[in-house]
Every structure is written in structure tokens, then in C-alpha cells.
Amino acid sequence: MFSSRLPRPLTAAEISDYREGGAAVIRGILAQDWIDRMGRAVDRILANPGSAGIEYTPKEKSGRYYGDFFVWLRDPDFKDLMMASPLPELAAQLMGARRVSFFYDQLLVKEPGTAEPTPLHQDLPYWPVKGEHIMSVWVPFDPVRFDSGAVQYVYGSHKWGKLYAPKSFGKDSGFAPMYSKSGFLTMPPETELLEGQRVLKWETEPGDVIVHHPRTLHFSHGNARSDLRRRAVALRYLGDDACFDARPGTFMENPKVQALLPSGQYEFKDGERMINEAFPLVWPRA
Numbered sequence: 386m387f388s389s390r391l392p393r394p395l396t397a398a399e400i401s402d403y404r405e406g407g408a409a410v411i412r413g414i415l416a417q418d419w420i421d422r423m424g425r426a427v428d429r430i431l432a433n434p435g436s437a438g439i440e441y442t443p444k445e446k447s448g449r450y451y452g453d454f455f456v457w458l459r460d461p462d463f464k465d466l467m468m469a470s471p472l473p474e475l476a477a478q479l480m481g482a483r484r485v486s487f488f489y490d491q492l493l494v495k496e497p498g499t500a501e502p503t504p505l506h507q508d509l510p511y512w513p514v515k516g517e518h519i520m521s522v523w524v525p526f527d528p529v530r531f532d533s534g535a536v537q538y539v540y541g542s543h544k545w546g547k548l549y550a551p552k553s554f555g556k557d558s559g560f561a562p563m564y565s566k567s568g569f570l571t572m573p574p575e576t577e578l579l580e581g582q583r584v585l586k587w588e589t590e591p592g593d594v595i596v597h598h599p600r601t602l603h604f605s606h607g608n609a610r611s612d613l614r615r616r617a618v619a620l621r622y623l624g625d626d627a628c629f630d631a632r633p634g635t636f637m638e639n640p641k642v643q644a645l646l647p648s649g650q651y652e653f654k655d656g657e658r659m660i661n662e663a664f665p666l667v668w669p670r671a
């Protein structure tokens with residue numbers, strides 16, 4: 386039986402680490418049966434990439450950095466993870482939200498020997514959403530080590546009051562035309578931005594998750610290990626004050642992403658709460 390409830394109450398320290406630092410590790414949240422089931426589900430997707438799936442690793446190079454979006458709309462295991470696992474309750478408690486809806490899932494796999502990094506970025510500029518109750522839960526299905534692609538987060542950067550223009554994760558991913566319209570600040574060179582900053586990073590075991598705020602700057606290196614895969618999915622949840630932001634230049638303008646959604650389900654008015662078949666209410670449970 387796959388548990389749908391949190392195995393323990395969150396601690397006050399976990400909640401304040403998330404709110405103050407903009408990222409926190411929450412250990413021992415998913416039982417092994419969820420991990421085994423999702424490991425198999427991820428491998429199915431890797432063997433049968435989606436129509437919006439992106440190979441960030443060029444063909445001639447070693448390893449594989451694969452990304453995909455809205456996998457839950459075609460895979461029942463991804464759907465159960467975002468909806469029927471302990472994660473909606475976790476998101477509600479960390480955000481302090483009464484009602485939580487699901488925005489989308491993003492699969493992010495770095496196979497052994499993958500050089501491609503994930504560039505330093507904040508999530509919010511990529512998304513047509515605004516508000517404070519917006520949260521990502523990064524769920525790894527393999528042990529993650531610092532040299533296998535652990536994600537790193539700039540402490541407190543969600544409170545800097547700055548948003549930097551989105552960057553494409555891969556050169557040929559098809560998103561560059563959208564992002565050039567965003568109008569946000571151009572990010573200074575990464576070394577300059579990271580100089581003197583406290584950077585949070587954690588090695589994790591399957592069952593642990595990492596949560597981060599949509600304005601937190603984060604990045605990861607490639608997977609330099611030959612013995613460890615790094616399969617993970619980032620689940621994006623929206624709470625009480627999150628709503629549609631009609632500004633131009635977001636990833637949902639990409640026709641390949643729109644084609645994943647039931648017709649018209651990505652059209653909202655500015656300021657409207659995004660709840661429909663494609664963005665379902667997941668907490669409290671029906």
C-alpha cells in the first residue's frame with residue numbers, strides 16, 4: 386500500500402529553513418515502495434521520450450541529461466506521486482497554504498558521465514505565475530552525491546527582490562525565442578553572483594526531498610560518477626495566493642508544451658487562480 390500521508394510531522398526547523406533560506410532538505414518522506422515504483426516509471430519515460438522531451442546532452446557526448454514536462458498527464462505513476470503521495474500535504478504545510486493545486490512536473494535525469502550542468506537560474510521568470518505560495522519539491526530516486534549532480538541553492542536569494550531573465554538549459558531546446566521576451570534583468574556572470582554567497586547543498590538518499598522557493602537561485606553540475614544515476618523529478622505546487630501571470634516570455638508559450646495540455650487548459654485571465662483539469666486541486670484531498 387503506497388502511503389499518502391506524511392510519515393512524521395514536519396519540524397519547526399524544516400519550515401523555518403525553507404522560509405528563511407529559500408531551500409531545505411526534508412529527510413525520510415517517501416517510503417521505498419514509492420521510490421521503486423517511480424524508478425521504474427522514470428525508466429519507461431527514458432525509453433519512450435515525450436513529444437516535448439529534451440535531450441540536453443549532444444549526441445556525440447557521453448552521458449545523458451534528459452528533461453521532460455507534464456509527464457503526469459500521460460503516466461499514472463507520475464500522477465499518483467504528485468497527487469496521492471505525502472507530497473501535497475508537505476507542500477501545504479511548508480507554504481502554510483490551505484488549498485494546493487498542482488502546476489506541473491519536470492523530469493530531470495543526469496545519467497552517469499554527463500557533463501552538462503543546469504545553469505544558475507530562478508524558476509519564477511520561466512513561469513506564467515505570481516504569488517508567494519509557489520513551491521518546488523525536488524524528488525530524487527537514486528542516492529545523490531555532490532559529484533553526481535546534487536542541486537545547489539543560494540541561501541536567502543528568494544529575498545533579494547531581483548528576478549533574472551530565464552536562460553535555456555540547452556542550446557537547441559527551442560525555448561530561447563520565448564525567453565528573449567521576458568524583460569527581466571540580465572544575470573551577471575555566475576562567479577560574480579556567487580562570490581561571497583552561502584550556497585546550500587545536500588547529499589540525499591532515496592526518500593529524502595529538497596524543497597525550494599521559486600525565486601531561489603539554484604544550479605547543478607553534471608553527473609561525474611560512473612556508478613550512480615541521478616533520476617529526479619521536480620514537482621511544482623501552487624498555494625492560496627498563487628495565480629496566473631499573463632506576462633510574455635514564459636515556457637508555456639512553447640507550442641510543444643501547450644500541445645501536452647488538454648485544449649485551452651493553459652488559458653487564464655491575469656490574476657486568476659489556476660485550477661482546472663490540467664492544474665488540479667491536490668490538497669485537501671477530495
Ligand SMILES: O=C(O)CCC(=O)C(=O)O
Nearest residue numbers: 493503508523536605619
Ligand atoms: O535537477 C537539476 O539539475 C535542476 C533542478 C531545477 O532546476 C529545479 O528543480 O527547478
